[in-house]
Amino acid sequence: MASRAGAGAVVAGAAVVAVLSAALALYGPPLDAVLNQAFPLHTARSVADMEAALQLVRNVVPPLAAWKHKGQAGRIGVVGGCPEYTGAPYFAAISALKVGADLSHVFTTQDAAPVIKSYSPELIVHPVLDSPSAVQDVEKWLPRLHALVVGPGLGRDDVLLENVKGILEASKTRGIPIVIDADGLWLVTQQPALIQGYQKAVLTPNHVEFSRLAEAVLGDPLDGRDRYRSVQRLSQALGNVTVVQKGEQDVISDGGQALTCSRQGSGRRCGGQGDLLSGSLGVLAHWALLAGPEKTNGSSPLLVAAFGACALTRQCARQAFQKHGRATTATDMIRELGPAFSRLFETSAGADGGVAPTGELRL
Numbered sequence: 001m002a003s004r005a006g007a008g009a010v011v012a013g014a015a016v017v018a019v020l021s022a023a024l025a026l027y028g029p030p031l032d033a034v035l036n037q038a039f040p041l042h043t044a045r046s047v048a049d050m051e052a053a054l055q056l057v058r059n060v061v062p063p064l065a066a067w068k069h070k071g072q073a074g075r076i077g078v079v080g081g082c083p084e085y086t087g088a089p090y091f092a093a094i095s096a097l098k099v100g101a102d103l104s105h106v107f108t109t110q111d112a113a114p115v116i117k118s119y120s121p122e123l124i125v126h127p128v129l130d131s132p133s134a135v136q137d138v139e140k141w142l143p144r145l146h147a148l149v150v151g152p153g154l155g156r157d158d159v160l161l162e163n164v165k166g167i168l169e170a171s172k173t174r175g176i177p178i179v180i181d182a183d184g185l186w187l188v189t190q191q192p193a194l195i196q197g198y199q200k201a202v203l204t205p206n207h208v209e210f211s212r213l214a215e216a217v218l219g220d221p222l223d224g225r226d227r228y229r230s231v232q233r234l235s236q237a238l239g240n241v242t243v244v245q246k247g248e249q250d251v252i253s254d255g256g257q258a259l260t261c262s263r264q265g266s267g268r269r270c271g272g273q274g275d276l277l278s279g280s281l282g283v284l285a286h287w288a289l290l291a292g293p294e295k296t297n298g299s300s301p302l303l304v305a306a307f308g309a310c311a312l313t314r315q316c317a318r319q320a321f322q323k324h325g326r327a328t329t330a331t332d333m334i335r336e337l338g339p340a341f342s343r344l345f346e347t348s349a350g351a352d353g354g355v356a357p358t359g360e361l362r363l
């Protein structure tokens, strides 16, 4: 018990320092200098630190403006779904739309496609993933996509995984940002070389997925005593891809810097929350990379995007739980995406076009 408490303190300390690095990026010394400091910090700082990290996310949210055309706010592709799991790709793809993408595509199997289409007329669904020409079928859409989310509901069928491998390779060649989740992480666990060194990749493992990856890549399972260090090591070993380890606190690292998101969510652990996160992250990753490090004050855009997606998912959980309590499901959380996004990231200036966000504290 004593060692668990100690471990918690270490994680919390690391977390505060990591978030503080983002805060100071706005107002002070370079991040590396901050990260190298010792961190016996007062926890009262963490609210201000969290707010500073949220401000970096606000900086990358594009304004809504009359001069823009359909597609400019993001065209996102979700690669996933199979006959067993149709909910996961739907959750990811609809979340991308509701965060603000203009178009959301799902590349899935023949059987799963009509089911996913039937959930929403807003998704563009391609029944190609189990076709012998799957890679070419997806590849022809790649020039029109800004980010891919690979893995929700994909399953572990060898033929599908082989096709997804080809899609990943084609996407990397084009420099497309890729969020890898769920069974996409299973594929990466089998073949880490697939994303090794691809710095536009973000991995979003849950507890079990992280353990598998850590074992495959680092040769040892999750070190629960220092999650911050484990995430940082995994990211480094994969050539600084961004890693988001989801859990009671979400720990995010690009191997150098790290952030922790401990915003209040809910006690509900219903399925689909990770799908909401990965779909949201697809859009935020595109926005953050487009905005560039000038808008994130030198921090990695993908680190900031990942922080935004974690905060948003947890805010949706919190709001949905306030309304539905134990009955809360992922669908209830998705309904909260609009209000949660406004609450966290939008200012009146950001909504009507172009003026810099104010940074007003709205927790």
Ligand SMILES: NC(=O)C1=CN([C@@H]2O[C@H](COP(=O)(O)OP(=O)(O)OC[C@H]3O[C@@H](n4cnc5c(N)ncnc54)[C@H](OP(=O)(O)O)[C@@H]3O)[C@@H](O)[C@H]2O)[C@@H](O)CC1
Residues within 6 Å of the ligand: 084, 085, 086, 087, 088, 089, 151, 152, 153, 154, 155, 182, 183, 206, 207, 208, 209, 271, 272, 274, 275
């Ligand atoms: N509606 C849909 O279509 C949805 C479909 N989904 C899709 O399902 C596919 C498989 O995804 P997955 O996450 O269930 O994968 P997997 O690694 O097999 O884990 C399974 C086992 O791991 C354990 N476990 C989990 N978390 C843990 C923790 N924190 N700490 C400790 N243990 C933990 C737990 O084991 P248990 O408690 O049963 O022993 C659990 O049963 C994937 O394609 C995904 O996208 C989902 O997106 C949901 C919505």
Ligand SMILES: Nc1ncnc2c1ncn2[C@@H]1O[C@H](COP(=O)(O)OP(=O)(O)OP(=O)(O)O)[C@@H](O)[C@H]1O
Residues within 6 Å of the ligand: 182, 205, 206, 207, 246, 247, 248, 249, 250, 265, 266, 269, 270, 271, 272, 273, 274, 275, 276, 277, 310, 313, 314
């Ligand atoms: N113990 C927890 N306390 C608070 N929030 C949590 C906890 N565990 C996970 N979350 C939050 O839930 C969201 C999804 O994480 P989770 O670990 O459930 O993903 P997942 O297992 O991949 O979900 P999915 O069912 O979609 O596959 C993340 O935003 C994470 O912060």
Ligand SMILES: [Mg+2]
Residues within 6 Å of the ligand: 181, 182, 206, 274, 275
């Ligand atoms: Mg998942």
